[in-house]
Amino acid sequence: MSTFDVELTVNGTPRQGSVEPRRTLADFLREDLGLTGTHLGCEHGVCGACTVLVNGEPARSCLMLAVQARGADILTVEGLANNGVMNPLQQAMWESHGFQCGFCTPGFLMQITALLVENPNPGEEEIREALSGNLCRCTGYESIVNGVLRAAGHDGSPPEPRH
Amino acid sequence: MQNIAERYTGASVKRSEDPRILTGTGCYVDDVRLPGMLHAAFVRSPSAHARITGVDVTEARKLPGVIAVLTGEELDALTVRGPGAAGMFSAGLPMPSFSVLATDKVRLVGDPVVLVVAESRYLAEDACELVVVDYEELPAVITQEQALDPAGPPIFEDLGSNVLVRSPVATFGDVEGAFARADRVVRAELRQHRHQNVPMECRGVVCSFDLGSGELTVYSATQGVHIARTGFATQLDMPLEKVRVLAGDIGGSFGLKLGAAREDIACAAASRRLGRPIRWIEDRSENLTASGQARDESFEVEAAISNEGHILGLRVKMIIDTGAYPGLGGMLPEAVKGMIPGPYKIGALSFESTAVITNKASYVAYRGPWASETWVRERMIDLIAKELAMEPLEVRLRNVVTRGEPPLQMLTGRSLVGVTSRESLDRIAALVDVEAFRRRQAEARAQGRYLGLGLATYIEAAPGPRTPGGGGGIMGPEQMRLRLEEDGTVTVFTSQMPHGQSHQTTLAQIAADEFGVPFDQVRVVVGDTDVVPMGFGTGGSRSATMAGGVSLHGARALRAKVFEVAAHLFEASPEDMDLAAGAVSVRGVPARAVPLGEIARAAHEPGRVPRDLEGDLEVTAEYDGGEGGWAGGTHAAIVEVDVETGQVRIERYLVAEDCGVLINPAIVEGQVRGGVAQGIGAVLLERSAYDPDSGQYLSSTFMDYLIPTACEIPRIEIEHLETVPLDADVNFRGVGEGGMIIAPPTLCNAIEDALSPMGVRVTEQHLPPCRILELIGAIALDP
Structure with missing residues (x-):
């Protein structure tokens, strides 16, 4: 099968590769560039674990071809921390015990990153709606929602129960 | 031991x-990269x-980049037939013989038939498309009724029928007398549908056979490396010592990833034949179709009751559908039988x-595999309440045991010492205010709105109270090795294989407290059969007590050994040693303290301590579960059912639980909420x-098998009850499975309560909107 050259920016660094047209962006990131922080949970665009930011917009890297990302600016989970120092979202998730097994985590972090750019102060319902395309099987989501609230500047403690 | 104010145990320490x-x-298994690594894909059965x-692999073998195509017959010659590691769950049960891949016939949709190994996963899947398998269709055996039909085609010819095991009636107490005395008898046929574990990470394995040494190294996503090793060694006919299983981060499991799967064995056999590493990562379609499923059980129940709501007797008939390849399913009825009385005085x-x-798909463990005992009992209690027009809470309170009053024992045998079910019911009653809710x-x-309140109570033997001559709870004692390093840190080697449970945090909290070092100076090593002690691994809600307990006792033993070595350096008595701020001193002489690392170095240097203390400053500890105790609690849900759409909205979900002493409250609550x-x-x-x-499988994508999102799961209010300590030191109890055991009956009870004006009687567990509309008569009943 013929291959195509792909040049793009990943986490601020120019990267290139030569790929079959059918190669997914996820496989290109994970297998060709060695960025295994992005995870594959379903490969049919439902679970959201493979979410990365493409030119600032969340995208399912399992449903996107590497050739479609030519010239794009990609941000993956590896690009969130700065010189080994976790960013405020990562810190907030750590404080909030946001995740358990960690497999869905990269997708959530990227989706939340996009959410907080668009809406720096989201309410709980907005958070839940924004995250409804990301599946987590461990947490029941409450700790993740708390982590987003904390990252958005709330103290991270759960609100009063709804009666 | 740390000053009580500085203890890590009991604090929501941030996870390491x-x-x-x-x-x-x-590093998850799909992240493992080995030089020369090949990629596997399976040709699977389209038929049930x-x-x-016929199997024709000619064209597949010709495809450039394909290294090997191995048929079921070829792999059968390279491996030992099943059940392999799954046999640990089937001792004493009839066991058919079956090959690693299908040879004579396929027995489920997704049954693996041919293994393709290629330079990339893309090429391996291309080659799968080129394999031609000819099938002669047989009638599919899908329902319990079909399986019980003696005229049906036997799925395993050597078993002769599709009944794996039929257990005779077991009786406890005077059943006939109870029914003769009863004011009323409540009957129900209850059904629990098939669930799936659905970890976000599918199964996977990287197998690497070294032709030079004859050793197999396997990187596996598994709940226990030693059981996986036993599986590989058994089915590859290799000595255990030649197999090493490693595991890194694991993306969830919930019971699915136990032992060595048939696909894993096939990849290992292929690696041995090719002398190259092979990676297989299950895709989601394979996972949903063929990895394993759970909870397909039906019950006929009769309850003999008095008009005052006392349960005088139960008659229970259970049928369990274990799927195609025997494993855990056959032994589960025994567990259900033992637990079905729960914390109640059933006569x-x-x-x-x-x-x-x-x-x-074959039956696998899923978060509280025996949970149908709770579903059946708690559903029946609500049906009894309905029969008597009593408050379901009241029926529970009339039957639940009371601490300190006989009979403090389950009808089926186990002691109920320390059980706090009544306290959890009282607590939930106070939190909900049942009378206010009824108004x-x-x-x-x-106003045409349908609210419902449901509650349910469970107990789990996690590990359960000590049994006479027993101890240790299920799956035996737990071992741990602990070592003081030359940098003053403590390394803990555990057979636990965390896959979300945070053991690298919780076991370190306990060891840090007991040994007396900061939390970040304890390192917990998991996932390597060469270094971690023998043990089952993680499962059965056993880690908190068993691994927590051995961490406590092991750290205590290591501290004693460190003091013994230090005492020689100080020419003093071990009893006079003191540990503070990472250094040991003679009590009262802190100025002459020796750092912990120096003590470890002293033990390594010949001649500084007596010969019997020379070497690694290490202990091996074992813990049998101590006095143990029950985990359990009561959950309540308040729901509103939209009778136009059939949608159920959960207004409030409350938990009053007792998992003993909390090691890390945030982690405990994460386990509860996730369950x-x-x-x-x-x-x-x-x-x-x-x-x-x-027999076609209809739920093979996430568009068909729907798992909840952040929009379906409400905030969950959790109260931790004061536990009853039974053991002098270790009163941590397992909490992993409880939420999944008790939430289904809680919710079913709430939904039935909401729909009671329509006379709805809930006898199944799956209540999606279409089923609710059927039950209330808004749409025609699906026959």
């Missing part, structure tokens, strides 16, 4: 797993039940069970559906 997980630097009449019980084989419910109904979320999914969304005629 998180820095790697949050930065994308964890068919004879294989008499008869129990009989049948386990059948069908052309569906609000009546007002809402007058409840799975239970909510099981009732409102999830179902492993099969076409009853063809």
